[in-house]
Amino acid sequence: MASTHLETLDMDGYVATIKRTSRKGSVGFRLSSGKVVILAPKDISASQISLILESKRHLILDKLEAQDRVTSQTPVMSQVERRYLCGERFAYLGGELVLKVNKGRAGACFVDAKKINVNVLNTKPDLVRHALVIWYKQQAQKHIEQRISYFAPIVGAWPKAIEIKTYKARWGSCTSKGLVQFNWKIMMAPPTVVDSVVVHELCHLLHMNHGPEFWGQVMRVCPAYQDAKQWLKNEGRNLGLD
Numbered sequence: 001m002a003s004t005h006l007e008t009l010d011m012d013g014y015v016a017t018i019k020r021t022s023r024k025g026s027v028g029f030r031l032s033s034g035k036v037v038i039l040a041p042k043d044i045s046a047s048q049i050s051l052i053l054e055s056k057r058h059l060i061l062d063k064l065e066a067q068d069r070v071t072s073q074t075p076v077m078s079q080v081e082r083r084y085l086c087g088e089r090f091a092y093l094g095g096e097l098v099l100k101v102n103k104g105r106a107g108a109c110f111v112d113a114k115k116i117n118v119n120v121l122n123t124k125p126d127l128v129r130h131a132l133v134i135w136y137k138q139q140a141q142k143h144i145e146q147r148i149s150y151f152a153p154i155v156g157a158w159p160k161a162i163e164i165k166t167y168k169a170r171w172g173s174c175t176s177k178g179l180v181q182f183n184w185k186i187m188m189a190p191p192t193v194v195d196s197v198v199v200h201e202l203c204h205l206l207h208m209n210h211g212p213e214f215w216g217q218v219m220r221v222c223p224a225y226q227d228a229k230q231w232l233k234n235e236g237r238n239l240g241l242d
């Protein structure tokens with residue numbers, strides 16, 4: 001009897017669906033509307049496919065990201081209704097900041113007594129949002145640099161540079177040139193969750209894959225990694241200011 005069971009692989013950042021085909025030898029992959037479909041011969045095991053996908057990881061993630069930018073019809077992180085008015089609450093490192101919009105001269109945001117002060121020329125939501133994003137990015141740069149100086153000696157690997165980026169569906173990435181990149185939206189998560197992402201990327205400086213040695217290193221440095229991952233799975237879609 002033909003099986004209708006769908007094989008999927010959680011590739012940490014995306015889920016691949018495997019379609020068994022009668023093709024011989026090679027494994028193909030196809031991206032459509034944010035989904036990765038793997039066309040594979042029947043005699044190739046899921047772990048073999050997983051290894052092949054690992055070797056193409058950066059290519060696939062880049063393609064997904066590019067597609068995300070073009071289509072963006074189904075945002076991966078669900079949108080929270082925001083109006084950018086005084087009194088609205090914004091998550092920050094496990095706590096909350098209350099928005100205070102000051103109309104007048106544009107200037108840097110600052111936090112005072114759990115209030116995030118945004119200084120804008122006018123109170124258009126877009127302007128307030130933009131100012132907040134800049135602030136979150138600056139905090140991310142400072143906070144993550146600090147966490148990297150803490151964890152790098154424990155992991156035993158130092159990045160060449162740290163970059164803060166805007167991603168739709170990733171929290172961090174690491175290039176083979178030693179550049180580590182982080183999504184500023186992670187600053188809306190609790191500190192332990194931020195740490196887990198920092199450790200994950202630092203460990204990629206030692207292992208550019210998600211093999212057993214990589215995970216061994218992650219778990220050694222960050223024993224609560226699974227909890228953090230679960231938290232992101234449940235709450236990640238609510239982070240960000242989209």
Ligand SMILES: [Zn+2]
Binds near residue numbers: 012200210
């Ligand atoms: Zn990874």
